[in-house]
Amino acid sequence: MSIIVDKLNYIYSPGTAYQKHALKDINLEITEGEFIGLIGHTGSGKSTFIQHLNGLIRGTSGSIYFNGQNIYDAGYNMKGLRSKVGLVFQYPEHQLFETNVFKDVCFGPSNQGLEALQVELRAYEALKMVGIDNSLLDASPFELSGGQKRRVAIAGVLAMKPEVLILDEPTAGLDPKGRDEILEQIAKLHKENKLTIILVSHSMEDVAKYVDRLIVMNRGEVAFNDTPRKVFAHYKELEKIGLAAPQVTYVMNELRMHGLPVSIEATTIEEAKEEILRVMKH
Amino acid sequence: MIRDITIGQYYPVDSLLHRLDPRVKLIGTILYIISLFAFSNYYGYIIAAAFLFTVIKISKVPLKFILKGLKAVIVLFIFTATFNLFLTPGKIIYELGFIKITIEGIITAVLMTIRLTFLILGSSLMTFTTTPNNLTDGLESLMKPLNKIKVPVHEISMMMSIALRFIPILMEETDKIMKAQMARGADFETGGLVKRAKSLIPLLVPLFVSAFRRANDLAMAMEARCYRGGEGRTKMKPLKYKGRDLAAFLVLVLYITVLVVINRV
Numbered sequence: 001m002s003i004i005v006d007k008l009n010y011i012y013s014p015g016t017a018y019q020k021h022a023l024k025d026i027n028l029e030i031t032e033g034e035f036i037g038l039i040g041h042t043g044s045g046k047s048t049f050i051q052h053l054n055g056l057i058r059g060t061s062g063s064i065y066f067n068g069q070n071i072y073d074a075g076y077n078m079k080g081l082r083s084k085v086g087l088v089f090q091y092p093e094h095q096l097f098e099t100n101v102f103k104d105v106c107f108g109p110s111n112q113g114l115e116a117l118q119v120e121l122r123a124y125e126a127l128k129m130v131g132i133d134n135s136l137l138d139a140s141p142f143e144l145s146g147g148q149k150r151r152v153a154i155a156g157v158l159a160m161k162p163e164v165l166i167l168d169e170p171t172a173g174l175d176p177k178g179r180d181e182i183l184e185q186i187a188k189l190h191k192e193n194k195l196t197i198i199l200v201s202h203s204m205e206d207v208a209k210y211v212d213r214l215i216v217m218n219r220g221e222v223a224f225n226d227t228p229r230k231v232f233a234h235y236k237e238l239e240k241i242g243l244a245a246p247q248v249t250y251v252m253n254e255l256r257m258h259g260l261p262v263s264i265e266a267t268t269i270e271e272a273k274e275e276i277l278r279v280m281k282h
Numbered sequence: 283m284i285r286d287i288t289i290g291q292y293y294p295v296d297s298l299l300h301r302l303d304p305r306v307k308l309i310g311t312i313l314y315i316i317s318l319f320a321f322s323n324y325y326g327y328i329i330a331a332a333f334l335f336t337v338i339k340i341s342k343v344p345l346k347f348i349l350k351g352l353k354a355v356i357v358l359f360i361f362t363a364t365f366n367l368f369l370t371p372g373k374i375i376y377e378l379g380f381i382k383i384t385i386e387g388i389i390t391a392v393l394m395t396i397r398l399t400f401l402i403l404g405s406s407l408m409t410f411t412t413t414p415n416n417l418t419d420g421l422e423s424l425m426k427p428l429n430k431i432k433v434p435v436h437e438i439s440m441m442m443s444i445a446l447r448f449i450p451i452l453m454e455e456t457d458k459i460m461k462a463q464m465a466r467g468a469d470f471e472t473g474g475l476v477k478r479a480k481s482l483i484p485l486l487v488p489l490f491v492s493a494f495r496r497a498n499d500l501a502m503a504m505e506a507r508c509y510r511g512g513e514g515r516t517k518m519k520p521l522k523y524k525g526r527d528l529a530a531f532l533v534l535v536l537y538i539t540v541l542v543v544i545n546r547v
Contacts, residue, residue: 015344015346016293016344016347017293017294017295051461054465056461056464056465079467079469082464082465082466082467083467086465087465088465089458089461089462089465092462094458094459094462094488094491094492095459095462095463095466095484095488096488097483097484097487097488107463107466107467107468107484108466108467111466111467111468111469112467142491156466157465157466160466160467
């Protein structure tokens with residue numbers, strides 16, 4: 001699995017008063033097994049960009065190669081692409097519609113044209129993957145709690161067995177506990193099911209702990225594309241585009257300025273603690 | 283896809299027409315529509331067309347954008363044209379069984395299509411140049427006399443402005459849900475009638491749920507701000523006629539006069 005984005009541009013409503021250059025010359029490469037964080041301020045184009053990756057929006061110019069094939073080629077199988085690149089939208093619980101949880105999760109795989117038994121097996125597996133208890137399978141999706149609804153919706157995409165899973169702000173509107181649970185679940189999917197994951201967020205804190213690579217978008221352009229540590233080193237520039245590095249980055253920088261020779265590379269509280277202890281012991 | 287429907291949208295540019303008082307535009311549109319069906323000779327069409335295109339020019343809304351709105355009502359055009367074509371009595375030029383085409387039929391069909399086009403262009407021009415809020419403010423103020431006979435004018439206009447406000451929101455929501463279901467392999471474009479109707483369930487159920495949720499939220503927010511209906515309620519920006527509105531009224535009167543005079547020729 002690989003995705004290569006080559007000089008992708010997208011212009012929204014060209015030729016009208018609403019015209020907006022939403023994506024400008026995006027060049028990116030995503031390889032198998034990566035866990036990527038896509039970060040940007042509201043309106044930076046991150047949601048627009050991910051919808052290009054499964055062909056829901058067609059770029060105005062440029063190309064996207066999925067496994068070496070240009071998805072804009074005539075006759076390219078878009079439906080096939082959509083089952084390989086699973087996209088979970090923001091507030092995915094708003095797409096639930098069936099009479100019970102199990103049937104709703106079956107919607108994706110049955111659209112893939114699988115046999116009934118296969119469909120049910122996949123739905124069952126997917127619900128297990130997101131930690132939905134068997135006792136909830138017959139419940140109406142509208143009776144569940146916010147966090148549960150979201151897991152069911154994510155299962156709805158997982159049941160299609162995508163190779164890449166893209167999640168748009170999967171923690172929006174959840175309480176801290178629900179947020180941590182969802183993020184842990186996603187990290188588990190990455191580790192145990194070897195899924196390539198793109199996690200869209202506007203909170204550095206959320207993603208810093210999990211991702212291998214951070215892509216920062218600003219006004220439709222890729223501003224940074226590197227490991228979290230290296231991106232956070234630019235915390236002054238990040239502030240200018242309305243983002244902030246995790247709080248530990250600030251703490252470590254302050255400590256250093258006040259004469260404690262800590263490394264500023266820590267991105268999580270755990271790492272910061274270790275680093276401070278290490279320096280204090282000497 | 284769904285954004286292609288331009289009819290009834292507001293087009294945000296600054297022009298003389300945008301700045302006119304909504305009441306002037308409402309009255310103007312109604313008068314224009316009536317005028318379209320009042321004249322009976324060919325000069326009338328020329329004047330109505332000239333008036334319409336001048337106003338479009340002033341509005342600064344691109345003609346292409348306005349014409350796109352016609353696409354949504356093309357079925358109506360075909361419908362009326364067909365009826366006029368086959369059902370007008372007169373000199374028969376073509377006959378096949380019970381189907382008769384007359385010269386008068388062709389003429390009426392063409393003229394009726396032109397009139398309908400003007401009607402739709404004229405009325406959509408009003409929504410292109412007037413924000414929904416302004417439009418309902420104008421309506422409320424024009425209907426005020428009806429208050430005397432116990433018509434709840436304020437409530438009606440409040441409902442209208444809420445409905446209008448929700449059109450773009452629900453359109454966006456539809457777009458989003460459609461995409462979300464397409465990401466799950468849903469297919470809205472192919473298949474027979476039954477299959478297509480069935481494919482709408484995953485779209486309509488979430489859409490209704492979300493509409494109810496939004497209505498509930500809005501009602502709560504209005505109540506939290508002590509909304510109690512129109513009585514004693516004042517406006518932040520009350521409507522006031524200005525010089526340009528008077529000028530616009532004069533232009534309207536002039537247009538009507540010219541039409542009436544020409545009709546006598």
